[in-house]
Amino acid sequence: MPSLRDAARGRILFGGDYNPEQWPEEVWEDDVRLMKEAGVNSVTLGVFSWARIEPRPGAREFGWLDRLMDLLHANGIGVVLATPTASPPPWMGARHPETLPRTEDGSVVWYGSRQQFCPSSPVYRRYAAALTEDLAARYADHPALTVWHINNEYCTHCWCDETAAHFRRWLRTRYGTVEELNAAWGTAFWSQRYDSWTEILPPRTAQYMKNPTQVLDFKRFTSDALMECYVAERDIVARHTPRVPVTTNFMPLWSGQDAWAWAAQEDIVSVDIYPDSRDPRGGQYNAMIADMTRSQAGGPWMLMEQATGAVNWRDVNRPKPEGLNRLWSLQSVARGADAVCYFQWRQSRQGSEKFHSAMVGHAGEEGRAFAEVKRLGRELAALGPAVAGGEVPADVAVLHDWDAWWAGAQEGRPSSLLDYTEVIRRWHGALWESGVVTEFARPDADLSRFKVVVVPHLYLLGDGAVDNLVAYAEGGGTVVCGFFSGIADVDDRIRPGGMDARLRDLFGIRTLHDWWPLDADASVECDGFRGTLWSEELTAAADAEVVSSYRSGELAGLPAVLRRGRARYVSTLPEPDALRALLAEVVREAGARPVLAGLPAGVEAVRRGELLFLLHHGRGSVTVEVPGAHEDLLTGTSVEDRVELGRFGVAVLRSAAP
Numbered sequence: 001m002p003s004l005r006d007a008a009r010g011r012i013l014f015g016g017d018y019n020p021e022q023w024p025e026e027v028w029e030d031d032v033r034l035m036k037e038a039g040v041n042s043v044t045l046g047v048f049s050w051a052r053i054e055p056r057p058g059a060r061e062f063g064w065l066d067r068l069m070d071l072l073h074a075n076g077i078g079v080v081l082a083t084p085t086a087s088p089p090p091w092m093g094a095r096h097p098e099t100l101p102r103t104e105d106g107s108v109v110w111y112g113s114r115q116q117f118c119p120s121s122p123v124y125r126r127y128a129a130a131l132t133e134d135l136a137a138r139y140a141d142h143p144a145l146t147v148w149h150i151n152n153e154y155c156t157h158c159w160c161d162e163t164a165a166h167f168r169r170w171l172r173t174r175y176g177t178v179e180e181l182n183a184a185w186g187t188a189f190w191s192q193r194y195d196s197w198t199e200i201l202p203p204r205t206a207q208y209m210k211n212p213t214q215v216l217d218f219k220r221f222t223s224d225a226l227m228e229c230y231v232a233e234r235d236i237v238a239r240h241t242p243r244v245p246v247t248t249n250f251m252p253l254w255s256g257q258d259a260w261a262w263a264a265q266e267d268i269v270s271v272d273i274y275p276d277s278r279d280p281r282g283g284q285y286n287a288m289i290a291d292m293t294r295s296q297a298g299g300p301w302m303l304m305e306q307a308t309g310a311v312n313w314r315d316v317n318r319p320k321p322e323g324l325n326r327l328w329s330l331q332s333v334a335r336g337a338d339a340v341c342y343f344q345w346r347q348s349r350q351g352s353e354k355f356h357s358a359m360v361g362h363a364g365e366e367g368r369a370f371a372e373v374k375r376l377g378r379e380l381a382a383l384g385p386a387v388a389g390g391e392v393p394a395d396v397a398v399l400h401d402w403d404a405w406w407a408g409a410q411e412g413r414p415s416s417l418l419d420y421t422e423v424i425r426r427w428h429g430a431l432w433e434s435g436v437v438t439e440f441a442r443p444d445a446d447l448s449r450f451k452v453v454v455v456p457h458l459y460l461l462g463d464g465a466v467d468n469l470v471a472y473a474e475g476g477g478t479v480v481c482g483f484f485s486g487i488a489d490v491d492d493r494i495r496p497g498g499m500d501a502r503l504r505d506l507f508g509i510r511t512l513h514d515w516w517p518l519d520a521d522a523s524v525e526c527d528g529f530r531g532t533l534w535s536e537e538l539t540a541a542a543d544a545e546v547v548s549s550y551r552s553g554e555l556a557g558l559p560a561v562l563r564r565g566r567a568r569y570v571s572t573l574p575e576p577d578a579l580r581a582l583l584a585e586v587v588r589e590a591g592a593r594p595v596l597a598g599l600p601a602g603v604e605a606v607r608r609g610e611l612l613f614l615l616h617h618g619r620g621s622v623t624v625e626v627p628g629a630h631e632d633l634l635t636g637t638s639v640e641d642r643v644e645l646g647r648f649g650v651a652v653l654r655s656a657a658p
């Protein structure tokens with residue numbers, strides 16, 4: 001199978017989305033001059049070029065793309081070539097309005113922006129396949145081609161009639177009979193029973209709360225329907241170029257695609273990461289997405305897009321202060337990225353993204369953005385041979401699952417304040433701050449190589465996943481599980497007793513009486529810490545150890561944290577310091593270690609292959625103790641026993657030979 005290694009060839013890919021169709025051809029020469037100056041070795045071409053290549057149905061205008069592919073190749077720049085199927089031209093919507101998606105209430109999503117296609121539309125799929133076929137045939141043997149990039153950030157949802165028919169086909173495969181579907185969806189409730197397949201619809205706008213299992217299945221279906229579009233195009237390009245790896249870029253922690261399932265269909269896993277430059281925890285967010293993407297890839301991954309400075313889609317869009325782009329880029333490399341790419345190469349002068357930063361901003365080659373890009377390009381070139389392909393060891397797994405997210409994030413639950421992504425972020429953040437490198441894993445994955453498995457919050461756990469977790473614990477693994485987990489089965493049916501009996505047994509819970517979610521900003525006192533967001537009324541089994549009890553409110557005296565053997569259950573969300581302390585203790589006890597002990601605040605250490613990355617997230621200066629003699633690959637200097645890191649400073653150390 002082709003992989004990122006084939007494209008990177010011992011380098012770190014460096015570059016970005018290149019949209020030359022927005023510029024006169026004279027600018028292209030200048031682009032290439034600046035790319036070479038910056039050490040750019042890879043650009044992503046064609047993402048939004050559909051209307052330029054196929055200006056009217058069936059037309060093909062490849063001449064401009066031929067010239068670009070040749071120009072880039074002549075200058076030693078590889079091309080990640082996109083199938084431009086994310087943004088159909090207006091002619092498609094005008095001639096084939098059935099390709100336009102419809103919202104839950106039946107409104108049409110019109111052209112005039114991007115991504116306006118119904119994934120179930122046979123007409124859209126036919127045009128997309130025909131264009132992909134011709135694109136692949138034309139560039140199959142072009143020496144510039146290094147990676148196929150299918151579509152872009154698959155994210156459309158549609159509730160139209162074509163989608164309804166497709167959803168029914170999907171449901172037939174899943175359930176076989178309408179009676180099975182009725183049983184799974186619990187349609188005895190509120191007179192929702194279906195008498196035939198033709199009555200079944202996507203969950204459209206309704207009078208009151210929708211059937212939760214119908215909603216869950218629709219999310220599963222939508223992820224699968226989009227994946228069919230991806231697979232269809234992937235198969236076309238792979239037929240033409242079996243040795244060129246294929247990817248599609250994920251959005252991080254995006255609920256619309258089950259990235260575990262999608263990653264299995266890709267040669268390269270790639271992602272677009274846009275931490276908020278105003279977020280003091282932006283570094284943790286970047287680390288979390290890097291860990292998640294590396295886990296999906298099972299190794300090196302591709303940072304397909306990030307911003308050199310400001311984005312243009314938050315309420316307030318601020319640039320990255322000097323050095324932050326470099327820090328977060330090298331952090332991604334530390335955590336397994338073998339490609340550091342941006343949206344986009346040259347900042348647009350027109351269109352919706354003219355205020356979005358780029359590698360070459362409006363200030364041009366004199367601008368700070370480009371100066372920082374050049375520095376990073378040099379550094380990545382120096383690091384490439386030592387770092388590319390290197391592995392990032394991790395002993396601790398964080399479980400994460402789309403089914404659980406989809407089922408849990410619905411209406412009619414105990415608390416709408418419970419935000420799945422924020423809970424994941426808090427648990428990952430607690431480990432990150434303790435200097436423990438984590439991987440993410442799906443609940444039914446082989447967990448045997450991890451010393452600790454952390455379950456921040458998995459509302460839904462299928463039987464297989466429960467068996468897997470129990471087997472891992474019985475095999476000597478350490479499990480820490482957060483509140484409101486193991487509550488529902490795969491059909492979102494509450495488990496007898498309110499929580500899976502095997503899990504109650506594992507954690508030493510005798511009876512789970514009720515859930516007591518907390519108000520925003522409220523907290524509950526427990527022995528040794530304060531809990532937030534959630535609490536639970538439960539009693540302990542006779543042989544369980546109560547690690548901490550609630551001390552205030554209705555639950556005073558009842559267990560907050562339980563332990564049975566190596567398994568722990570945490571029935572609230574401890575405040576950040578407490579969660580960090582709790583997890584640090586678990587990790588220590590299980591024999592897992594932070595990468596470096598005694599780091600100054602704000603310094604992150606990550607090992608990748610034979611290298612030690614030290615990343616300083618603060619603005620002052622710090623000294624990090626690193627016993628022994630090392631070479632800093634960024635400066636080419638020798639370092640002994642300690643290294644100084646300035647504002648957003650980074651060192652990449654290799655032990656000097658004894």
Ligand code: GLA
Binds near residue numbers: 152153272274356
């Ligand atoms: C996404 C898209 C890009 C661009 C950026 C802006 O990542 O893939 O085309 O719109 O967002 O941040």
